[in-house]
Amino acid sequence: MASATVTEVLQRKPKNFAIQTNPAHDLHLIEADVPEPGPSECLVHVRATGICGSDVHFWKHGAIGPMVVCGENGLGHESAGVVIKTGKDVTRFKVGDRVALECGIPCSKATCYYCRTGQYNACPDVVFFSTPPYHGTLRRYHAHPEAWLHHLPDNLSYEEGSLLEPLSVALAGIDRSGLRMGTPLVICGAGPIGLVTLLAAHAAGAAPIVITDLDENRLAKAKSLVPRVRSVLVGRGVESADLGKKIVDTLGEEARLVIECTGVESSIHAGIYASAFGGAVFVIGVGKDFQNIPFMHLSSKEIDLRFQYRYHDTYPKAISLVTEGLIDLKPLVTHRFKLEEGVEAFGVASNPAARAIKVQIIDE
Numbered sequence: 516m517a518s519a520t521v522t523e524v525l526q527r528k529p530k531n532f533a534i535q536t537n538p539a540h541d542l543h544l545i546e547a548d549v550p551e552p553g554p555s556e557c558l559v560h561v562r563a564t565g566i567c568g569s570d571v572h573f574w575k576h577g578a579i580g581p582m583v584v585c586g587e588n589g590l591g592h593e594s595a596g597v598v599i600k601t602g603k604d605v606t607r608f609k610v611g612d613r614v615a616l617e618c619g620i621p622c623s624k625a626t627c628y629y630c631r632t633g634q635y636n637a638c639p640d641v642v643f644f645s646t647p648p649y650h651g652t653l654r655r656y657h658a659h660p661e662a663w664l665h666h667l668p669d670n671l672s673y674e675e676g677s678l679l680e681p682l683s684v685a686l687a688g689i690d691r692s693g694l695r696m697g698t699p700l701v702i703c704g705a706g707p708i709g710l711v712t713l714l715a716a717h718a719a720g721a722a723p724i725v726i727t728d729l730d731e732n733r734l735a736k737a738k739s740l741v742p743r744v745r746s747v748l749v750g751r752g753v754e755s756a757d758l759g760k761k762i763v764d765t766l767g768e769e770a771r772l773v774i775e776c777t778g779v780e781s782s783i784h785a786g787i788y789a790s791a792f793g794g795a796v797f798v799i800g801v802g803k804d805f806q807n808i809p810f811m812h813l814s815s816k817e818i819d820l821r822f823q824y825r826y827h828d829t830y831p832k833a834i835s836l837v838t839e840g841l842i843d844l845k846p847l848v849t850h851r852f853k854l855e856e857g858v859e860a861f862g863v864a865s866n867p868a869a870r871a872i873k874v875q876i877i878d879e
């Protein structure tokens with residue numbers, strides 16, 4: 516079937532709706548201009564965007580650590596879509612190509628140590644769409660540098676394309692954590708990041724695996740995704756050392772690796788107490804600016820406490836893992852909304868009673 520031209524698409528859907536927040540925590544739908552792609556950019560009709568916890572955080576709290584919402588700020592960075600127009604220097608994409616958007620655009624200068632050495636997630640001049648002051652990709656039309664678009668194989672839906680972003684976070688963490696086949700693993704938190712980490716760790720051969728959460732429904736979801744996972748329901752107010760012991764009992768041994776996906780201090784502590792001598796607690800979750808650590812416990816058990824910040828070079832790997840059938844991201848999507856219903860979608864994503872895992876905003 517011939518691809519629709521930009522004129523046809525814009526005739527059918529002329530309004531470039533976007534979801535924005537601001538320092539007054541006012542989440543709203545706006546109509547933005549349709550951007551003209553630069554010479555090395557593609558204009559993308561964004562077809563699917565997942566709502567991330569950080570989007571909710573920017574809306575409700577106005578900041579994540581040093582990233583502070585200072586003005587009108589468009590949200591969304593888990594997106595996939597179709598190219599509807601190309602800049603004059605674009606060589607790898609044509610109109611009609613289906614793409615996943617990698618939303619952190621580093622400076623890529625040879626003078627940038629981090630870009631030069633491949634650690635582009637550390638580029639100090641990165642433009643990360645949706646992180647203030649940059650608008651996000653939760654909009655109908657978005658101009659994206661061709662270098663940071665990835666071809667979406669035919670057997671991957673736009674939704675799966677958007678889920679490559681949280682999968683990227685998990686893959687980056689798993690890669691740097693040194694997880695191996697047979698590593699006894701604990702995953703703290705069964706939100707989207709914990710669940711994607713579970714899928715990836717299962718595919719990578721971690722065994723046995725325990726996952727924790729405060730929410731029984733999320734643990735049930737984990738079990739439905741990976742039946743062999745063992746779950747620990749975290750009671751509020753339980754001492755972290757006691758919880759650590761319960762996790763060890765459930766795992767059957769002390770953990771060689773804990774991948775922490777909540778950023779909550781007590782959960783990090785429980786992970787530390789569940790670790791073996793020489794083990795590692797690898798923190799993906801983000802949380803309070805200052806947190807205490809059980810210093811002498813870490814010291815006397817030589818437990819490494821390490822962190823992950825976004826990702827680099829994960830999209831091609833993520834695409835292969837999903838295309839080859841090792842990781843199925845589809846069951847993570849629990850709710851779907853139209854772009855025009857974006858504010859309502861955020862209401863569901865931020866309401867625990869709605870039991871959402873991944874809320875998607877779809878624009879046909």
Ligand SMILES: NC(=O)c1ccc[n+]([C@@H]2O[C@H](COP(=O)([O-])OP(=O)(O)OC[C@H]3O[C@@H](n4cnc5c(N)ncnc54)[C@H](O)[C@@H]3O)[C@@H](O)[C@H]2O)c1
Pocket residue numbers: 567568569684703704705706707708709727728729730733749776777778779781782798799800801802823824825826
């Ligand atoms: N490092 C990075 O680059 C990066 C990237 C993406 C997301 N994140 C962070 O990862 C974390 C997880 O993201 P998400 O989208 O899954 O968030 P989420 O809030 O949807 O899920 C967190 C889960 O942790 C559970 N939880 C809370 N306190 C707990 C406790 N004490 N013990 C066990 N479970 C507990 C919650 O019930 C929830 O299910 C967030 O902090 C997010 O900001 C970090």
Ligand SMILES: OC[C@H](O)C(O)[C@@H](O)CO
Pocket residue numbers: 567569579582643645646680684825
């Ligand atoms: O996956 C990317 C993360 O959600 C972002 O780094 C966010 O936490 C702040 O921009």
